[in-house]
Amino acid sequence: MSRGKFFLTTAIDYPNSRPHIGTAFEKIGADVQARYRRQQGYDVRLLMGNDENTIKVVERAEALGLEPKPYVDDMARQFREVWDALEISYDDFIQTSEERHRIGCQQFIQRVYDAGDIYKKNYEALYCEGCEEFKTESQLNAERRCPNHPQRDLKLVQEENYFFRLSKYGPRLLEHYAAHPEFIQPESRRNEIVSLVKSGLEDISISRRDFTWGIDIPWDAEHKIYVWFDALLNYITGIGYGTDPALFARYWPADVHFIGKDITRFHCALWPAMLWSAGVELPRQVFAHGFVYLKNETTDEVQKISKSLGNVIEPLDIVRKFSSDAFRYYFMRECPFGGDGEFSFTRFAGSYNGDLANNLGNLFSRTVSMALRYFEGQLAGSQSIAPEEIFAGIDLPAVVAEIAGEIEDCRYAAALELIWRQVLDTGNRYIEEQKPWLLASPGKPEYDLEACRRVMVNLAEGVRVAAILVKPFLPDAAAKLYAGFNYPTPFAEATFATAARRPVLTEDLRVTAPLTDDGKVTPLFPKIDLKAEPAAGKK
């Protein structure tokens, strides 16, 4: 029942410092898309990795008394530890120091060379080792230093380097943007790139001399391939370009590259030009997400996340304390993926308690505990009950389709809002309207055990729908919701299409949720006691 392949990537990260919540934002957004596509039956591949062929890697390794390779391997282990904790479902993790990357890289650059798009040129310029970029006079600050790294002296570098004829691809890029408006998303990033390319592209230096770490230019071993040319190629070497033709043919071209908005031009101008030159098909889309800033709760200041400001939040701290689902939910609901977002503990706690603990978690708790209390967990006769009442007020198939559309457009916050307002609120409202506690109470005039049973079957259906819809965002909670009752379809087969269509029950429904020792439902998201979190808010 495969619906075709879906290949998506995240930007590869510099392993100079540990991942922070901003880095995590991108990976979560990519993972939601990957999980959603898998759920719908696509042959999905999510590729991530680290960008290791940089001068800073050598410096950091030296400072720690290590060789570069053991250093980057250990950093890769640390990154994967964080991604695993966040339940990022990557299928492969490429390190650019790997042999498969070198082989594919060299093969690719040779093809570009053979196509006549690489030439040698002598130049002299100031080089910033912090940015690993050459700087023009106009970019310098008053002390004639790089504004990003004012503590470093710039190096006057004079050497012969190889250049890629980026300039010649300008017109073709503009044609491509016009013919494929979806290629650069969101819209504002696209406008920026169009204007940049219209203003004219320069040829770009793609090699460095005298580096000991990195990939050799195949026809001239005195030169190493320079950062960007090397880094971008991970997207194809990571699925077997030059080493595994079958895998490459299966997944390329990428359906979407997820990147930070700061590196849009490399992905939307340089990368397509490189691919054209080497005769490789272009990716279908580049999605540039925004940045996450920190809101200082005492001053209300919004600040960048940086080591020098000392405001780096370890994703693992939040995950260990509140769960990966809680972490994922906050960023997907509170930070629009295409724009910037901000993090503060107060907002995190508000979203957690309100949306996760109260609306979602408590809907599950009250449903299961009523089924236990009134029917000892056994909903006899549920096979013959059609749960048509709970979603009678909404057009569920239309809502599900709308949610799917929002996820496909990476409008995750909008998708979650729909799930909460349309589906979960409807469930809670249904309980208030039906008042099952009256239906189950022998002394009351409303007493009607059969009606109560019907309500419970409807609620079990509501939980089923909720579990399916939150699955890409909250994999753990979704599994717990779905494990609440003995639904006939294995969760792995529960696509969005099945959300709006109740499966045929092979046996009556019964509670299968794990219970505490005193027979109660385990809360999905235990509430955060704000009074018990004094230090967290100051962070």
Add this chain to the structure above:
RNA sequence: GGGCCCGUAGCUCAGUCGGUUAGAGCAGGGGACUCAUAAUCCCUUGGUCCCAGGUUCGAGUCCUGGCGGGCCUACCA
């Protein structure tokens, strides 16, 4: 200097092609309920849609000019 985006309720944000009385969540106020994690449900207060012009029968939406905020880029990297 050139360019892009944003400015809507106390807060975070929707608002489609210009079309009725500008919406949601949270927060605030009032009420109901007791299955549930003091949850949930109902009602409700709250807006100079940044400002000034313009186009139009009609502008939050389009145009011009300001103000404020963010970002990209800046005469060979």
